Amino acid sequence: MALSPRLDLRQSQSLVITPQLQQAIKLLQLSSVELTAYVEQELQSNPLLEVDESGDGSALTESAGNADERSDGETSLIDTVDGQDEAPVQIDRGIVEDDTSLGADQDAGTTDTNLWGSGGYDDDLPGLEQTLADTPDLRSHLIQQLNLALLDPADRFVGNWLIDQLDESGYLPIDVEEAASQLGAEAAEVARILGVLQGFDPSGIFARDLKECLRLQLEDLNRFDPAMAAFIANIELLANRDLNKLREVCGVSMDDLRDMISEVRALNPKPALQFEKSVNEAVLPDVVMTARSDGTWRVELNHETLPRVLVNQSYVATITRSAAKKEEKAFLSERLQSANWLVKALHQRAETILKVAIELVKQQDMFFRHGITHLKPLILRNVADAIEMHESTVSRVTTNKYISTPRGIFELKYFFTQSLPSASGEGAHSAEAVRYRIKSLIDGESATEILSDDKIVEMLRANGIEVARRTVAKYRDSLNIPSSVQRRRQKATGFLDH
Numbered sequence: 001m002a003l004s005p006r007l008d009l010r011q012s013q014s015l016v017i018t019p020q021l022q023q024a025i026k027l028l029q030l031s032s033v034e035l036t037a038y039v040e041q042e043l044q045s046n047p048l049l050e051v052d053e054s055g056d057g058s059a060l061t062e063s064a065g066n067a068d069e070r071s072d073g074e075t076s077l078i079d080t081v082d083g084q085d086e087a088p089v090q091i092d093r094g095i096v097e098d099d100t101s102l103g104a105d106q107d108a109g110t111t112d113t114n115l116w117g118s119g120g121y122d123d124d125l126p127g128l129e130q131t132l133a134d135t136p137d138l139r140s141h142l143i144q145q146l147n148l149a150l151l152d153p154a155d156r157f158v159g160n161w162l163i164d165q166l167d168e169s170g171y172l173p174i175d176v177e178e179a180a181s182q183l184g185a186e187a188a189e190v191a192r193i194l195g196v197l198q199g200f201d202p203s204g205i206f207a208r209d210l211k212e213c214l215r216l217q218l219e220d221l222n223r224f225d226p227a228m229a230a231f232i233a234n235i236e237l238l239a240n241r242d243l244n245k246l247r248e249v250c251g252v253s254m255d256d257l258r259d260m261i262s263e264v265r266a267l268n269p270k271p272a273l274q275f276e277k278s279v280n281e282a283v284l285p286d287v288v289m290t291a292r293s294d295g296t297w298r299v300e301l302n303h304e305t306l307p308r309v310l311v312n313q314s315y316v317a318t319i320t321r322s323a324a325k326k327e328e329k330a331f332l333s334e335r336l337q338s339a340n341w342l343v344k345a346l347h348q349r350a351e352t353i354l355k356v357a358i359e360l361v362k363q364q365d366m367f368f369r370h371g372i373t374h375l376k377p378l379i380l381r382n383v384a385d386a387i388e389m390h391e392s393t394v395s396r397v398t399t400n401k402y403i404s405t406p407r408g409i410f411e412l413k414y415f416f417t418q419s420l421p422s423a424s425g426e427g428a429h430s431a432e433a434v435r436y437r438i439k440s441l442i443d444g445e446s447a448t449e450i451l452s453d454d455k456i457v458e459m460l461r462a463n464g465i466e467v468a469r470r471t472v473a474k475y476r477d478s479l480n481i482p483s484s485v486q487r488r489r490q491k492a493t494g495f496l497d498h
Contacts, residue, residue: 141201203220285404288403316336353401356383356398452484
C-alpha cells in the first residue's frame with residue numbers, strides 16, 4: 001500500500017481553560033491572607049471595583065441552602081474545569097445547619113473592619129510590623145565586630161568572604177583548605193582569621209559542625225575541661241541514651257553527668273537563628289463551627305476573612321456615557337467583564353468552601369463530640385462523592401483553609417486520614433487515632449514494664465485494631481518516641497527529656 005499525504009477534516013470537543021477559569025481556580029486554592037492581597041491588587045488595577053462597606057455582604061450573598069435556585073442556570077465555575085458539574089447542595093439539618101448570610105445577620109449600624117488597611121482600627125495608626133523593634137541582621141552584627149577586630153584590609157576581605165559563606169544556622173559549610181583555594185590565600189592565614197571570627201558574638205558562630213559549635217560556647221563559658229571535652233567528643237552516646245558508657249568515658253559520677261547534660265542542653269546549637277525576624281501571625285479560620293443548644297452544629301463562613309467587593313454600577317454608567325472612542329469602549333468592556341467575573345468567582349469560592357466544610361463536619365461528627373479516638377478514616381473521594389464535586393476541587397478547597405471548632409482550630413486537610421482495618425473485619429480506624437492510642441499506651445507505661453512494639457501490636461489487636469509491627473514503629477518514630485530499648489535505659493537512669 002502506497003503512502004501519500006492527504007487532508008482530513010475532523011470534528012472534536014475539548015475544554016479550553018480560559019483566563020477567567022484559571023483565575024477562579026487560583027482563587028479557590030488561595031489562603032485568606034493571599035486572597036486579601038490578591039483582591040487589593042485587583043481593586044488598584046480595576047477602577048470599576050470598590051470595597052463593599054455596607055456590611056451586608058451583598059456581593060457574595062447566596063445561601064448554600066438555596067444554591068439550587070440560581071437564576072442564571074450556570075454550573076460551578078471551578079468544578080466544570082475539574083471534570084464534573086456542581087449539583088445543588090443537600091444539607092442534613094439533623095446534624096449540621098449552615099449560616100451563609102455572609103454578614104447579613106450583623107447589626108445595621110456595625111462598621112466592618114477595613115480588610116485592606118494596615119491592620120489597625122484607625123488608618124492613621126501604624127500596622128503591627130511597623131511597631132517592631134529594629135533588630136540588626138546577623139551580617140551587620142558580624143561586620144561591626146569584624147571592623148573592630150581586624151585592621152588589615154586583606155584580613156577584612158577574607159573575613160567578609162567567610163561571613164558571606166555562613167548558612168542560616170550560623171555554620172561555616174566550607175573547610176579552611178577549600179576557602180584558601182578559592183581566595184588564593186594561605187591556609188594558615190585563613191585558619192588564623194577564622195579563629196578570630198569564632199570568638200565573635202553570638203558564641204558558637206562559624207563552627208563547622210555541632211561538636212565545634214558546642215565547644216566554642218563552652219570555651220566562652222570557661223567550662224571546656226577534659227571531662228567536658230570527652231563528653232562533646234562522644235555526644236553520640238547521649239543521643240543513643242547510653243549514659244553508663246558516656247559516664248565511663250568522661251570519668252565522672254552519674255550526678256556530675258546529669259549536670260553536664262544540663263549545661264549542654266542550655267547551649268544554642270543554631271546560634272544564628274536568634275537574628276531572624278519573624279512575626280507570629282495568628283491563624284484566621286475561614287469557617288467557624290459552634291454548637292447549638294439542641295446538640296446540632298452551626299457552620300458559617302468567617303466574615304473577617306471574606307473580601308467584600310462589588311461593581312460600582314453608578315460609576316460604570318457615568319463613564320459609559322462619556323466613552324466615545326472605540327479603544328475606550330473596549331477597555332471599559334474588558335474591565336467590566338473582569339470585575340463581574342471576580343465578584344462571581346469570590347462568591348463561588350465562599351460557597352464551595354462552606355459546602356466542603358459542612359460535609360467534613362458531618363463526616364467527623366463523632367470526633368467533635370468525643371475526641372481524637374473517634375476520628376473517622378476519610379479520603380478526598382468520600383467528600384467529593386457526597387457533595388458531587390471532583391476530588392481536585394475538594395483538594396484545592398482544603399489547602400491552607402482552617403476551621404474554628406469547639407476542639408480548636410484545624411486545617412481542613414487534618415480531617416483526611418489513612419484507614420487501618422479492624423481486627424473484627426468490620427469498620428476501620430483512623431491512622432491519626434491509632435497514633436494517639438500508641439502515644440497514650442507509651443505515656444502510661446511504667447519504668448519496670450516498657451512496652452515493646454510487639455506488645456503494643458497485641459494491645460491494639462485486643463482493642464480491635466489490626467496493625468503491623470512495622471506500622472507501629474513508623475507511627476512511633478513520627479511521634480519522636482524512642483524505641484523500647486532507649487526508653488528502658490532512659491527510665492533506668494532516671495534521665496527524662498525536657
